[in-house]
Amino acid sequence: MISSEKKRLLSVLQKESVDRPPVICTGGMMNTAIVDIMRCTRYALPQAHFDSLLMSELAYEVHRSTGFENIGIPFCMTVEAEVLGSDIDFGTLECEPKIAKERFGSIKDAQFPNASVLITKGRIPQICEAAKLLSERYPSIPVIGNLTGPISTAASVIDPVTFYKELRKFPDIAHRVLSQITDFLIAYALALVKNGVSVISVGDPSATGEILGPKLFEEYVIPYINRLIDSVNQSRVPVIIHICGDLNPVRHLLQLIHPQAISTDAMVNLASLKREFPGLITMGNVSTYALENNNEEKIKNITYRLINEGINILSPACGLSTSTPLSNIRALTDTVKGYR
Numbered sequence: 383m384i385s386s387e388k389k390r391l392l393s394v395l396q397k398e399s400v401d402r403p404p405v406i407c408t409g410g411m412m413n414t415a416i417v418d419i420m421r422c423t424r425y426a427l428p429q430a431h432f433d434s435l436l437m438s439e440l441a442y443e444v445h446r447s448t449g450f451e452n453i454g455i456p457f458c459m460t461v462e463a464e465v466l467g468s469d470i471d472f473g474t475l476e477c478e479p480k481i482a483k484e485r486f487g488s489i490k491d492a493q494f495p496n497a498s499v500l501i502t503k504g505r506i507p508q509i510c511e512a513a514k515l516l517s518e519r520y521p522s523i524p525v526i527g528n529l530t531g532p533i534s535t536a537a538s539v540i541d542p543v544t545f546y547k548e549l550r551k552f553p554d555i556a557h558r559v560l561s562q563i564t565d566f567l568i569a570y571a572l573a574l575v576k577n578g579v580s581v582i583s584v585g586d587p588s589a590t591g592e593i594l595g596p597k598l599f600e601e602y603v604i605p606y607i608n609r610l611i612d613s614v615n616q617s618r619v620p621v622i623i624h625i626c627g628d629l630n631p632v633r634h635l636l637q638l639i640h641p642q643a644i645s646t647d648a649m650v651n652l653a654s655l656k657r658e659f660p661g662l663i664t665m666g667n668v669s670t671y672a673l674e675n676n677n678e679e680k681i682k683n684i685t686y687r688l689i690n691e692g693i694n695i696l697s698p699a700c701g702l703s704t705s706t707p708l709s710n711i712r713a714l715t716d717t718v719k720g721y722r
Contacts, residue, residue: 386522387451388580394694395581395620395642395663403689405696405718406665408622408645409454410528411585412701413478415440418708419447420475427457428472431479434511441516445523447708449715452581453516454526456509459585462530462567463538465504466494476704485539489548492540492559497569506570510577517578524581527574531586531623532564532606533594539563542588549598556602564606568613575617582614583622584641587700591631599632604639611640622665626700629655636662648672648699653691667699668714674706678713685717 384390384401391404407414420426425440437455445453458479460470467485486492494500509527516525530538536559537545549556571582589603611621620642629636629650636644637659644662646652648669656664668684688696696718702711 388522388524391452391524391695392580392620395622397661397663402721403694403696403718404451405449405715406452406524406526407448407450407454407698407702408452408526408528408581408583408585408624409441410456410583411459411530411587411624412454412528412583412645412698413457414444414448414450414454414698414702414711415457415704416702416706416708416711417476417704418706419444422447426475428474428479431457431472432505432508434508434515437508437512438515438519441512442520448711449719450711451715452524452526453520454528454583455512455516456505456528459528459530459534460538461505461509462535462563462570465500465506466535466539466563466566468539478701478704481538484541487541488544489536489540489552489555489559492536494562494566497566500566501569501573506573510573513574513577513579517580525579526581526583526622527571527579528583528585529567529571529610531584531589532560532567532610533589533603534586535563535567536560537588546593549594549602553601560602560606564609567610571610571614572617575614575619579619581620581622583624583645584610585624587624587626590625590627591629591633592627596632596635600635600638604635608638608640615640615642624700633658643695645695645697646699652688652693656692663694665695665697666693668696670698670700670702670706673698673710673714674703676710678709681710681713682717685714686721689718689721
């Protein structure tokens, strides 16, 4: 018998048997602070991006209202870019933060302070404090700390069109920049671990095979994402990686990545992926389009199919629209919890 939501998720990530799959939504790029919840509470965005207490209260309210079996912070993918100097539009109740202007025009211009300095900047202290509050107050619920991956962070502080061109043009400089960014991300992840998070989730939507192709994916994604994962794993904390888009261009390279679970977009056939890589812990991949636009019965059918295909962790396939109906999210979470 599984004693808690935290135990169930950690058991799956350790490849242990459980009674049923966990159903989670990590936070970060997979933010679940939808308008339906925020309009019913005094904990709302954008204010909760900046205040550790508001952040923790909203994160718990999301957990309670949606039925997802985790608490996830922060609520966006702009934390790292802000610390590294990009201008951020912090959005509204309905719109998530986004990059207003990247800090650098070229990788040749990119220089960063030491990682130990960077983790004292921006919203990172508030996020760490929220992690501490949540992990101490709710010890049976897994608190997931979310990071933006190395490539996506780099493309958020360097003009992305130029950045992708310069990966080929200036490989030595590109490796130096990605190494510095990875050092920062490791320090940030370990600060979250120190403050009690149970799992680190890394979203790297700009690091897709569709954008990079297999050669650049192998050269620039695998070594830095693995360095990040391995550093977190040394603290005995598991890592989930979300890879966006079509995996086919880099499918053969997935076995070289070290996460405890891989989350994918809805277009990916997870059952086929499990057959090809039997040891892979799969997470996903209920269509966020379906969650926003379809009815509860359709959501239940998608969920049953994924459970019956042996998907290890049920989750939305990517970031939820803030206008997603709460009733559809509950159709997903209630279906998993009622499965026998």
